[in-house]
Amino acid sequence: MSQRKRVFFVSDRTGITVEALGSSLLTQFADVDFDRLTLPFIDSVDKAREVVAQVNAALRESGQRPLVFSSIVDDAVRTEINKADGLVLDVFERFIVPLENELGTKSTHAVGKSHSVSDVKDYNHRIEAINYTLSHDDGVTHRGLAEADIVLVGVSRSGKTPTCLYLAMQFGIKAANYPLIPEDLEANRLPPSLLPLKEKVWGLSISPERLHHIRTERRPDSTYAALDNCRYEVAAAEKLMRQAGIPFMDSTTKSIEEIATHMLHEAHLVRRVY
Amino acid sequence: MSQRKRVFFVSDRTGITVEALGSSLLTQFADVDFDRLTLPFIDSVDKAREVVAQVNAALRESGQRPLVFSSIVDDAVRTEINKADGLVLDVFERFIVPLENELGTKSTHAVGKSHSVSDVKDYNHRIEAINYTLSHDDGVTHRGLAEADIVLVGVSRSGKTPTCLYLAMQFGIKAANYPLIPEDLEANRLPPSLLPLKEKVWGLSISPERLHHIRTERRPDSTYAALDNCRYEVAAAEKLMRQAGIPFMDSTTKSIEEIATHMLHEAHLVRRVY
Numbered sequence: 001m002s003q004r005k006r007v008f009f010v011s012d013r014t015g016i017t018v019e020a021l022g023s024s025l026l027t028q029f030a031d032v033d034f035d036r037l038t039l040p041f042i043d044s045v046d047k048a049r050e051v052v053a054q055v056n057a058a059l060r061e062s063g064q065r066p067l068v069f070s071s072i073v074d075d076a077v078r079t080e081i082n083k084a085d086g087l088v089l090d091v092f093e094r095f096i097v098p099l100e101n102e103l104g105t106k107s108t109h110a111v112g113k114s115h116s117v118s119d120v121k122d123y124n125h126r127i128e129a130i131n132y133t134l135s136h137d138d139g140v141t142h143r144g145l146a147e148a149d150i151v152l153v154g155v156s157r158s159g160k161t162p163t164c165l166y167l168a169m170q171f172g173i174k175a176a177n178y179p180l181i182p183e184d185l186e187a188n189r190l191p192p193s194l195l196p197l198k199e200k201v202w203g204l205s206i207s208p209e210r211l212h213h214i215r216t217e218r219r220p221d222s223t224y225a226a227l228d229n230c231r232y233e234v235a236a237a238e239k240l241m242r243q244a245g246i247p248f249m250d251s252t253t254k255s256i257e258e259i260a261t262h263m264l265h266e267a268h269l270v271r272r273v274y
Numbered sequence: 275m276s277q278r279k280r281v282f283f284v285s286d287r288t289g290i291t292v293e294a295l296g297s298s299l300l301t302q303f304a305d306v307d308f309d310r311l312t313l314p315f316i317d318s319v320d321k322a323r324e325v326v327a328q329v330n331a332a333l334r335e336s337g338q339r340p341l342v343f344s345s346i347v348d349d350a351v352r353t354e355i356n357k358a359d360g361l362v363l364d365v366f367e368r369f370i371v372p373l374e375n376e377l378g379t380k381s382t383h384a385v386g387k388s389h390s391v392s393d394v395k396d397y398n399h400r401i402e403a404i405n406y407t408l409s410h411d412d413g414v415t416h417r418g419l420a421e422a423d424i425v426l427v428g429v430s431r432s433g434k435t436p437t438c439l440y441l442a443m444q445f446g447i448k449a450a451n452y453p454l455i456p457e458d459l460e461a462n463r464l465p466p467s468l469l470p471l472k473e474k475v476w477g478l479s480i481s482p483e484r485l486h487h488i489r490t491e492r493r494p495d496s497t498y499a500a501l502d503n504c505r506y507e508v509a510a511a512e513k514l515m516r517q518a519g520i521p522f523m524d525s526t527t528k529s530i531e532e533i534a535t536h537m538l539h540e541a542h543l544v545r546r547v548y
Contacts, residue, residue, distance in 0.1 A: 005377070014535040016444070017294040023548060024291055025369050028347070028381035036548060040535050067376065073302070087376045094368055095299055102341065102361045103279070107302035123529060124491075130436050134411070162404050165439060169530070170290070217398075255397060256443070261288040261314050274297060274310060 004033045006058040006066035010051055010081060012073055012111045015040040018091060022069035034067075042072065043111060048080035055084035073111045125172035125272040133168040136176035137161055142193045148176040149269055151197055153190070153241070154204035155180050155233045156224075157214045159251040159259060163204065166260040172272030173264070185236035190244050202267055203241040203248030204259070208234045210252050278307045280332040280340035284325055284355060286347055286385045289314035292365060296343035308341075316346065317385060322354035329358040347385045399446035399546040407442040410450035411435055416467045422450040423543055425471055427464070427515070428478035429454050429507045430498075431488045433525040433533060437478065440534040446546030447538070459510035464518050476541055477515040477522025478533070482508045484526050 007026065009019040015038045026034050039051055058066045066086040072078040073092055082088050096107055135141065136148065138161065145151065150167070152160045156179055164175035184191055194201055206214075208230040215225035223229055241248045247266070251259050264271065281300065283293040289312045300308050313325055332340045340360040346352040347366055356362050370381050409415065410422065412435065419425065424441070426434045430453050438449035458465055468475055482504040489499035497503055515522045521540070525533050538545065 013298075014531045016531055016535065017291065017298060019548075020291040021295055021365060021369075024287075024345070025366070025373060028370060028383065029373070029377055029379060030382055030384075031379065032377055040539060065376065067373070071298070087372060089369055089372060091295060092299070095295075095363055096302065098361060098363060099299060099303070099341070102339065103303055103306055105303060105305065108304055109302065110304075126530065127436055127488075130439065134408075134435070137408070161408070162401060162443070165404065165443065169436070169439065169443065214401075256400065257288045257290055261290065265314060274293075 004035050004062070005064060006055075006062055007034045007036045008051070008055055008058075008066055008068045008070075008086070009036065009038040010042050010068060010070040010072065011038075011040050012043045012071070012077065013040065015071075018069050018071040021091065022067075022089075025069075042077065042081070043074070045076055045080050048072075048077045051081060052084045055086045059085045073109055075109065122172070122273045126169060129168035129172045129174050129272070130165070132174040133164045133176065136174075137164065139178045139191070145176055145193065145197060147174060148197070148200065149174045150176070150263065150267055151194060151201045152177040152204055152263075153180055153194070153201055153246065154206070154248075155185075155211070155237050157211060157218070158204040158206045158237075159256070160204055162256045163251075163259045163263065166256050167263065167269075170257075170260065170273070171264055171269070173269050180233075180237050180240065182233070185233060185240060188236070188240050188243065190240070190246070198244070198246070200267070201246050202263060203237070203246045205234060205238055205241075205248050205250050207250070207252040278309050278336070279338060280329075280336055281308045281310045282325070282329055282332075282340055282342045282344075282360070283310065283312040284316050284342060284344040284346065285312075285314050286317045286345070286351065287314065289345075292343050292345040295365065296341075296363075299343075316351065316355070317348070319350055319354050322346075322351045325355060326358045329360045333359045347383055349383065396446070396547045400443060403442035403446045403448050403546070404439070406448040407438045407450065410448075411438065413452045413465070419450055419467065419471060421448060422471070422474065423448045424450070424537065424541055425468060425475045426451040426478055426537075427454055427468070427475055427520065428480070428522075429459075429485070429511050431485060431492070432478040432480045432511075433530070434478055436530045437525075437533045437537065440530050441537065441543075444531075444534065444547070445538055445543070447543050454507075454511050454514065456507070459507060459514060462510070462514050462517065464514070464520070472518070472520070474541070475520050476537060477511070477520045479508060479512055479515075479522050479524050481524070481526040 009015050011018050019038050055066050068086045068088040070081050071091045154160050160177035164177045167173040167175040211230040212227040219225050283289050285292050293312050329340050342360045342362040344355050344364045345366050428434050434451035438451045441447040441449040485504040486501040493499050
């Protein structure tokens with residue numbers, strides 16, 4: 001019998017949180033192969049019945065009990081999901097009772113309070129930060145740089161843009177980024193327009209091998225992508241940042257989330273979105 | 275005594291998942307005021323001791339037991355966190371044992387398998403999708419539109435850009451977007467370059483009042499932001515999309531995550547990142 005285990009992520013909302021939680025738990029079982037399916041917006045008993053039918057069909061097909069990670073606020077919907085022939089682990093169920101006891105109050109059992117536009121302020125902060133970040137990507141303009149919460153520098157393709165976008169989207173941080181171009185590296189100094197902002201400038205570095213790999217996908221066989229050139233640029237950028245007193249982080253073995261979270265905490269940025 | 279309850283999110287990684295999970299649970303207690311702090315990268319017993327000291331200090335200051343949502347893989351670190359004078363709810367602890375029993379195998383207890391560059395392929399898909407989306411934002415270019423997984427249309431400020439970026443970042447989807455400008459609305463037809471792609475074009479709409487509000491923040495007292503103009507544009511865009519057979523979604527009461535997740539599922543997009 002195959003070790004390919006069927007996994008369902010079921011949520012009355014987007015399913016993004018329960019999916020992240022479940023996936024993170026599944027990485028603990030490296031020798032099992034999982035086959036995942038996310039079923040979002042399961043907010044009625046009828047929809048829950050369809051989920052149960054899918055889970056039971058998966059059991060019949062695979063001969064193995066599926067795993068079901070769920071997050072369902074409504075008791076009737078959750079009761080239905082619990083009838084599925086699988087291991088159902090509901091996040092809401094496992095945590096809400098200890099929380100109610102601790103807080104000495106009943107929960108409202110209202111679906112959809114999180115990630116909802118009831119939080120218009122959060123939404124506006126995110127949009128504002130995304131717009132800011134997009135219009136200050138890759139040194140596009142110096143105007144308004146003083147408004148930035150953080151300015152990232154680094155060589156081309158060191159991960160500045162995705163990190164900035166993640167900071168904006170997830171935390172509402174206005175993140176500008178500025179490339180270190182060959183002229184800066186040769187002169188061994190920060191781009192002059194960044195000097196007045198030095199205390200909020202952070203750097204990203206990367207291993208020359210990984211940079212070579214990334215740049216090759218973009219421009220194969222170019223000087224830009226050549227390993228020798230990547231070695232030179234990374235060494236020169238790190239030297240420049242060290243001399244200028246700019247703290248920097250190596251992005252090579254980190255995900256976008258990890259880099260962004262490190263920056264948030266180490267630069268003591270104040271997030272506008274929770 | 276104040277109802278302001280101290281909450282800690284503690285993780286051996288970024289803390290993003292445990293924060294989302296905890297925040298979503300806390301929205302169930304609308305009458306309690308929470309004061310949140312995230313402590314990421316708690317991956318040693320020493321760091322865990324500092325966390326415990328912070329939690330215990332919060333108890334002394336507030337006179338109330340703090341809540342601690344944690345996700346700690348390492349047993350020694352988790353044992354330390356559990357000593358805190360608060361209600362400690364550890365996600366890993368509560369779910370890993372039932373999973374081990376079900377899968378009939380021990381978990382590896384290895385920290386940092388998720389969100390890590392061990393998954394270089396995911397990382398590359400995300401970066402590629404983000405780059406694609408950035409270079410196909412707001413109708414910047416027609417080139418390569420055929421490569422898009424989805425093309426979003428809508429009036430200016432209806433939420434296209436953040437939705438596309440979220441699709442790219444979270445799911446690795448190549449999402450282009452294209453504005454419906456007054457000329458398109460007047461001619462009552464899709465921009466001609468989109469006609470060959472019609473089956474992957476989706477629309478975003480928005481309430482005229484919300485659009486007016488958003489545009490006013492950007493350009494106060496302009497015709498662009500005037501409520502009458504917003505009413506006209508939204509009505510004309512919806513008419514155009516209906517006639518062209520473009521499915522569309524109202525973004526007014528939805529968060530970026532919700533719109534993106536709806537699109538993913540309703541357009542049957544194939545995600546490249548889990």
